[in-house]
Amino acid sequence: xxxxxxxxxxxxxxxxxxxxxxxEQHMGHRAxxxxxxxxxxxxxxxxxxxxxxxxxNESVPSRFSPECPNSSLLNLHLHALQxxxxxxxxxxxxxGPLGTGxxxxxxFGSGTRLTVV
Amino acid sequence: LAKTTQPISMDSYEGQExxxxxxxxxxxxxxxxxxxxxxxxxxxxxxxxxxxxxxxNEVASLxxxxxxxxxxxxxxxxxxxxxxxxxxxxxxxxxxxSYQLTFGKGTKLSVxx
Numbered sequence: 001x002x003x004x005x006x007x008x009x010x011x012x013x014x015x016x017x018x019x020x021x022x023x024e025q026h027m028g029h030r031a032x033x034x035x036x037x038x039x040x041x042x043x044x045x046x047x048x049x050x051x052x053x054x055x056x057n058e059s060v061p062s063r064f065s066p067e068c069p070n071s072s073l074l075n076l077h078l079h080a081l082q083x084x085x086x087x088x089x090x091x092x093x094x095x096g097p098l099g100t101g102x103x104x105x106x107x108f109g110s111g112t113r114l115t116v117v
Numbered sequence: 118l119a120k121t122t123q124p125i126s127m128d129s130y131e132g133q134e135x136x137x138x139x140x141x142x143x144x145x146x147x148x149x150x151x152x153x154x155x156x157x158x159x160x161x162x163x164x165x166x167x168x169x170x171x172x173x174n175e176v177a178s179l180x181x182x183x184x185x186x187x188x189x190x191x192x193x194x195x196x197x198x199x200x201x202x203x204x205x206x207x208x209x210x211x212x213x214x215s216y217q218l219t220f221g222k223g224t225k226l227s228v229x230x
Contacts, residue, residue, distance in 0.1 A: 105166050109160050
């Protein structure tokens with residue numbers, strides 16, 4: 001299995017809702033990431049988990065809460081989002097935290113298109 | 118902390134070789150350079166990674182000069198399906214367990230029939 005699977009592919013939520021994005025990989029990668037991408041912009045790093053521990057939080061608002069239940073799963077819990085949080089949310093994994101080494105870079109999922117209304 | 122600079126856009130005709138250069142003047146000794154391709158509404162796809170000199174795989178080549186302050190992605194004989202945004206990424210250890218994993222603004226490549 002050489003894929004990162006993200007669910008759901010599309011999500012529409014109200015500003016008072018609570019929802020979760022899920023990400024799964026079975027490549028034995030020990031680092032997993034959440035990125036946010038607005039239209040026509042590059043992906044922006046949100047969180048990095050390395051060996052199931054949160055190692056980077058790029059000053060993301062607390063309405064985004066990551067969780068790494070085990071080395072294959074990564075969740076992003078959403079609560080009280082704003083319309084400006086609408087974006088493509090990408091999950092990625094890599095062999096090590098810099099995406100380097102024999103694993104060669106990050107593997108990205110196809111993303112969750114989130115719309116906050 | 119390494120920061121990357123790429124051309125915003127490039128046009129090329131089908132069948133031509135395309136070279137996209139990325140500047141990373143502050144690259145650190147242990148940093149690798151990785152290139153990704155992204156189509157609209159999809160996640161970036163790994164193309165190639167290198168540390169120095171030249172790396173080649175089945176889809177591209179990556180040239181890195183001795184000073185490593187830049188790198189050039191070379192796509193041989195592009196086709197319409199190569200129209201995409203190409204990102205250069207340098208992973209930088211910032212100390213105390215913190216890593217800067219920042220994408221540059223990317224280069225939008227448009228392949229013309």
